[in-house]
Amino acid sequence: MLLVNLEKAIGRFSNALGTISAILFVLLLFNVFYDVLMRYVFNDVSIGMQELEWHLYAAVFLLGIPYGLQHGGHVRVDVIYENLSIKGKAWVDLFGCIFLLLPFTLLVGYYGIGFAQESYALGETSGDPGGLSHRWIIKAVIPFAFFSMAISGLGMMIRSINVLRGVSTDGFSHPPIQH
Amino acid sequence: SAADRVYKLKMAETWSSNFPIFGDAPRNMARIAESMSNGRLKITIDSSNKHKAPLGIFDMVRSGQYDMGHSASYYWKGKVPNTLYFTTMPFGMTTPEQYGWFYHGGGMELMQKTYQPLGLESYPGGNTGNQMGGWFQKEINGLEDLKGLKMRIPGFAGEVLAKLGAKPTNIASGELYTALERRTIDALEWVGPSLDLRMGFHKIAPYYYTGWHEPATELQFLVNARAMKKLPEDLREILRVSMKLASYDMYIQSYHESAENWVTMKTEYPNVEVKTFPKEVLAAMKKANDELLAEKAAADPLAKEILDSQAEYMEKVRVWTNISDRAYLDSIDSLDK
Amino acid sequence: MIGIIMFFVALVMLLLGFPVAFTFGGIALIFGVFAEGFDMFAFMPFRIQSYMENTVMMAVPLFIFMGIVLQKTRLAEQLLEAMGKLFGGVRGGLAISTILVGALLAASTGVVGASVVAMGLISLPVMLKYNYSKSLACGTICASGTLGQIIPPSIILIILGDVLGIPVGDLFQASLVPGLVLIGCYIAYILVLTYLKPEMAPAMPQDVDDETRAQQIRSALKAIIPPLALVLVVLGSIFTGIATPTESSALGGVGALILALIYGQFSWKMVYDSGLETVKVTAMVFAILMGATAFSMAFSYTGGDYIVEEALLNLPGEKWGFIILAMVAILILGFFIDFVEIAFIIVPILAPVAEALGINMVWFAILIAMNLQTSFLTPPFGFSLFYLKGVAPSSVRTNHIYKGVMPFILIQVLVLASIMIFPAWYGMG
Ligand code: NA
Numbered sequence: 001m002l003l004v005n006l007e008k009a010i011g012r013f014s015n016a017l018g019t020i021s022a023i024l025f026v027l028l029l030f031n032v033f034y035d036v037l038m039r040y041v042f043n044d045v046s047i048g049m050q051e052l053e054w055h056l057y058a059a060v061f062l063l064g065i066p067y068g069l070q071h072g073g074h075v076r077v078d079v080i081y082e083n084l085s086i087k088g089k090a091w092v093d094l095f096g097c098i099f100l101l102l103p104f105t106l107l108v109g110y111y112g113i114g115f116a117q118e119s120y121a122l123g124e125t126s127g128d129p130g131g132l133s134h135r136w137i138i139k140a141v142i143p144f145a146f147f148s149m150a151i152s153g154l155g156m157m158i159r160s161i162n163v164l165r166g167v168s169t170d171g172f173s174h175p176p177i178q179h
Numbered sequence: 180s181a182a183d184r185v186y187k188l189k190m191a192e193t194w195s196s197n198f199p200i201f202g203d204a205p206r207n208m209a210r211i212a213e214s215m216s217n218g219r220l221k222i223t224i225d226s227s228n229k230h231k232a233p234l235g236i237f238d239m240v241r242s243g244q245y246d247m248g249h250s251a252s253y254y255w256k257g258k259v260p261n262t263l264y265f266t267t268m269p270f271g272m273t274t275p276e277q278y279g280w281f282y283h284g285g286g287m288e289l290m291q292k293t294y295q296p297l298g299l300e301s302y303p304g305g306n307t308g309n310q311m312g313g314w315f316q317k318e319i320n321g322l323e324d325l326k327g328l329k330m331r332i333p334g335f336a337g338e339v340l341a342k343l344g345a346k347p348t349n350i351a352s353g354e355l356y357t358a359l360e361r362r363t364i365d366a367l368e369w370v371g372p373s374l375d376l377r378m379g380f381h382k383i384a385p386y387y388y389t390g391w392h393e394p395a396t397e398l399q400f401l402v403n404a405r406a407m408k409k410l411p412e413d414l415r416e417i418l419r420v421s422m423k424l425a426s427y428d429m430y431i432q433s434y435h436e437s438a439e440n441w442v443t444m445k446t447e448y449p450n451v452e453v454k455t456f457p458k459e460v461l462a463a464m465k466k467a468n469d470e471l472l473a474e475k476a477a478a479d480p481l482a483k484e485i486l487d488s489q490a491e492y493m494e495k496v497r498v499w500t501n502i503s504d505r506a507y508l509d510s511i512d513s514l515d516k
Numbered sequence: 517m518i519g520i521i522m523f524f525v526a527l528v529m530l531l532l533g534f535p536v537a538f539t540f541g542g543i544a545l546i547f548g549v550f551a552e553g554f555d556m557f558a559f560m561p562f563r564i565q566s567y568m569e570n571t572v573m574m575a576v577p578l579f580i581f582m583g584i585v586l587q588k589t590r591l592a593e594q595l596l597e598a599m600g601k602l603f604g605g606v607r608g609g610l611a612i613s614t615i616l617v618g619a620l621l622a623a624s625t626g627v628v629g630a631s632v633v634a635m636g637l638i639s640l641p642v643m644l645k646y647n648y649s650k651s652l653a654c655g656t657i658c659a660s661g662t663l664g665q666i667i668p669p670s671i672i673l674i675i676l677g678d679v680l681g682i683p684v685g686d687l688f689q690a691s692l693v694p695g696l697v698l699i700g701c702y703i704a705y706i707l708v709l710t711y712l713k714p715e716m717a718p719a720m721p722q723d724v725d726d727e728t729r730a731q732q733i734r735s736a737l738k739a740i741i742p743p744l745a746l747v748l749v750v751l752g753s754i755f756t757g758i759a760t761p762t763e764s765s766a767l768g769g770v771g772a773l774i775l776a777l778i779y780g781q782f783s784w785k786m787v788y789d790s791g792l793e794t795v796k797v798t799a800m801v802f803a804i805l806m807g808a809t810a811f812s813m814a815f816s817y818t819g820g821d822y823i824v825e826e827a828l829l830n831l832p833g834e835k836w837g838f839i840i841l842a843m844v845a846i847l848i849l850g851f852f853i854d855f856v857e858i859a860f861i862i863v864p865i866l867a868p869v870a871e872a873l874g875i876n877m878v879w880f881a882i883l884i885a886m887n888l889q890t891s892f893l894t895p896p897f898g899f900s901l902f903y904l905k906g907v908a909p910s911s912v913r914t915n916h917i918y919k920g921v922m923p924f925i926l927i928q929v930l931v932l933a934s935i936m937i938f939p940a941w942y943g944m945g
């Protein structure tokens with residue numbers, strides 16, 4: 001029961017990241033549109049607003065990756081995988097999470113901390129006129145996103161274990177992206 | 180024994196692997212160091228193609244991921260504001276004047292004073308000479324023309340122009356050509372003929388303005404202080420001499436390439452017009468520049484010390500420039516007319 | 517040596533079916549740490565940051581969003597169906613429409629991930645609905661989505677211009693004719709194929725009874741004009757300098773919303789839902805890029821770049837031998853490595869040799885660009901294939917995609933060969 005609940009809690013966490021990411025994306029869309037409009041129609045440019053574009057875009061894709069993991073949105077080469085039983089798939093995912101996903105995301109997340117800390121310690125800002133300050137915030141999204149990927153990966157692992165224990169068959173028949 | 184032990188240093192450069200002139204300086208340096216040390220000092224260079232972090236040199240050298248870096252000091256202005264002053268300044272010294280300041284006027288000491296607390300040593304890394312003011316789609320006849328001028332001009336020079344109503348604009352370097360051609364922006368600054376030729380801006384913009392904002396752009400060798408300490412004293416000296424020699428070599432090379440490339444541009448596109456900003460515009464730029472610098476000096480004692488040192492040195496050295504090079508060129512020029 | 521072993525292990529591991537992105541990342545970690553220790557991964561945040569600050573890649577989410585909105589509002593479907601009907605009884609009309617729409621998208625973005633995914637969203641469901649062969653549909657989409665590489669603006673040409681020191685404008689100009697020839701060849705292939713095997717791409721059913729041809733054309737135009745106008749606005753904003761190519765993709769997104777508004781299909785929920793799907797697809801693209809950058813980091817820092825360099829420096833020192841072997845080498849490496857890596861690692865080694873042999877550098881760059889474009893399509897590591905798989909319905913298998921791109925790869929190789937042999941046809945004599 002504990003594992004089933006944990007799986008659900010992790011699912012909620014990943015979904016929340018998806019929601020944040022989707023909202024940031026809509027902001028990005030209007031941010032870029034606004035910048036083009038201001039420059040062309042009003043001949044006005046703000047470097048700060050221009051920098052905000054890449055801040056938003058970076059947050060969108062970084063926070064989106066753990067959300068994608070939760071929803072099976074990441075590409076697999078399915079030549080063999082498609083033909084496996086649900087338990088077979090669960091073994092692949094369990095193995096992959098333990099030996100590939102978790103070590104990778106945890107290690108990158110770990111080095112991301114020092115990377116963001118350095119920026120915080122120096123009080124790094126943009127070097128361009130009117131640029132954004134507090135550069136550490138966007139840099140800190142790197143470790144946050146990679147640890148979140150690890151958490152989503154943990155969810156994937158628990159899902160596989162639950163399948164192997166025979167208490168659930170969830171999560172192995174993701175609906176494809178809507179058409 | 181210690182005398183024939185081989186020391187290996189890893190260096191990262193901001194430039195991509197066959198970037199001309201800028202990339203020649205570190206290679207030249209490594210070659211000189213290796214041959215002077217009889218093979219005891221080996222320096223390998225990773226370009227941005229490999230490390231993927233052109234503007235991460237500061238962090239990577241500081242953390243010791245690389246022992247050395249080749250870049251430019253003003254790129255670190257957002258991290259450590261005082262690093263701005265060791266590349267070049269608008270309305271500042273020319274290349275020989277600035278080398279005078281670095282090596283004999285207290286510049287090196289101030290640069291180390293800035294970098295030492297960061298665990299870094301910084302050395303001049305090669306000079307581009309006077310950079311051009313940039314490529315313009317429209318003529319600048321007065322201050323009015325600067326108002327709303329959309330120009331790609333990053334860093335401090337952008338701040339100066341912004342004070343006069345220009346609109347510094349960020350454009351990804353791969354989209355610069357299209358942006359200037361389609362007039363998404365009105366102007367941009369790059370380097371000078373030595374590197375502008377390969378960008379092709381002369382094909383799409385009619386006016387090439389002379390420089391004001393980067394009279395003596397000095398690149399930078401950045402060395403991790405711990406890595407430097409590990410070297411025996413003779414190799415340290417060899418390294419310093421190699422950096423100094425390679426830097427001056429780059430200045431000469433850049434001067435030469437600019438001369439050559441300018442001829443090419445002019446032959447390919449004879450209608451490119453070289454222009455100088457009107458006196459009124461330059462005076463306003465200088466005023467804005469001085470105000471910004473005064474603000475920076477007031478905010479930080481080390482900034483004040485550096486700026487005062489530069490101003491004092493320039494006042495002294497410019498007198499000599501005037502009665503030597505300038506007087507010479509003026510007097511010769513009048514002969515041709 | 518480690519680099520080579522790493523490739524084969526990655527190949528085998530990918531077949532297991534664990535997500536591609538994390539397979540790349542995990543393998544990079546195992547080999548990287550084994551050879552160089554954990555500290556190599558201190559480079560990863562820098563590499564990730566270089567993607568974060570690469571604003572040109574912003575076109576990926578923005579274009580995907582436009583594609584999703586057009587698809588949700590069924591405007592894209594109507595466009596393709598109408599175009600298919602305009603081709604009347606011609607079989608393969610939908611595929612040809614897909615190629616033409618792909619070419620238009622290619623002219624407004626240089627990011628392959630953006631156009632393949634957008635095309636996959638827009639036209640794959642329509643082609644499947646009309647009983648196209650899955651592999652033909654997939655091949656057509658991958659190939660036409662990848663046109664963005666050769667039709668300006670194009671990221672690869674920007675990178676090659678930088679690496680080879682050629683003005684980007686010159687390359688954009690030179691790539692136009694090869695791009696058009698490629699489009700022509702794709703269309704010709706569809707026509708020939710559907711003539712030989714009509715069942716692969718049935719003609720659109722014609723409602724002859726209730727509509728005259730004139731009425732058909734009128735209703736087709738009605739469906740075509742709005743989305744086409746949108747694409748033209750996107751292109752127009754680039755040509756008139758209103759926006760950079762990257763920014764134009766945001767104009768496309770906002771424009772798609774305006775169309776939805778006009779057709780009474782706009783709601784904030786629709787915007788949010790489209791945003792959420794955009795996030796999912798974008799994450800799929802960037803996860804692969806994150807994994808791939810880790811993989812190439814481990815490859816080059818364990819000495820892989822020296823192996824490649826060594827091999828390339830031993831190419832023959834005579835023009836044709838050099839060109840042919842260089843092209844073959846790039847093609848083979850393209851099976852494994854990302855085009856950006858190739859452009860940055862290999863081209864700088866080849867460039868000085870090519871220059872010394874007196875080879876026309878613009879021509880050389882176009883050859884490389886064509887060749888690298890093919891690398892997007894070659895299994896197993898062709899990025900276009902991954903991207904399409906990411907948005908395809910589950911009935912479409914990796915095998916369909918692999919099989920579908922083969923003829924298009926062949927066409928690209930033939931066009932490449934013709935540029936090599938007859939540069940004058942392409943204005944590069
Ligand atoms: Na410059």
Ligand code: NA
Nearest residue numbers: 622625664669
């Ligand atoms: Na393109």
